[in-house]
Amino acid sequence: MKPLSENEIHEKLKDCPNWEYFENAIHTTLEFEDFKDCFAIMTRIAFEAEEMQHHPDWTNIYNRLAIALNTHDAEGVTEKDFKLAKIIDGLVG
Numbered sequence: 611m612k613p614l615s616e617n618e619i620h621e622k623l624k625d626c627p628n629w630e631y632f633e634n635a636i637h638t639t640l641e642f643e644d645f646k647d648c649f650a651i652m653t654r655i656a657f658e659a660e661e662m663q664h665h666p667d668w669t670n671i672y673n674r675l676a677i678a679l680n681t682h683d684a685e686g687v688t689e690k691d692f693k694l695a696k697i698i699d700g701l702v703g
């Protein structure tokens with residue numbers, strides 16, 4: 611899959627207010643009530659990611675989750691990353 615250009619990424623980000631682009635990936639940081647709520651969302655994201663065969667890079671510290679999406683195979687951000695970002699936004703609500 612072809613990586614999107616920086617211009618294309620910035621256009622698409624207009625539709626994803628919780629996400630920003632840096633270091634060759636789109637990023638979001640989420641905060642939950644506690645670890646259990648955070649891990650529950652991580653589990654739901656994991657099932658969607660597995661379904662898509664497209665997996666987030668993420669870091670969880672207690673109730674916080676930092677997610678970076680990029681497409682390793684394409685060495686950049688692709689449509690797949692935006693598709694997963696939308697799914698994550700839908701799960702978080």
Ligand SMILES: C[C@H](O)[C@H](O)[C@H]1CNC2=NC(N)=NC(=O)C2=N1
Pocket residue numbers: 663664665666680681682683684
């Ligand atoms: C074979 C398998 O589909 C690939 O290795 C997938 C797995 N998950 C992936 N996830 C991400 N984020 N980027 C990839 O290029 C990627 N490739």
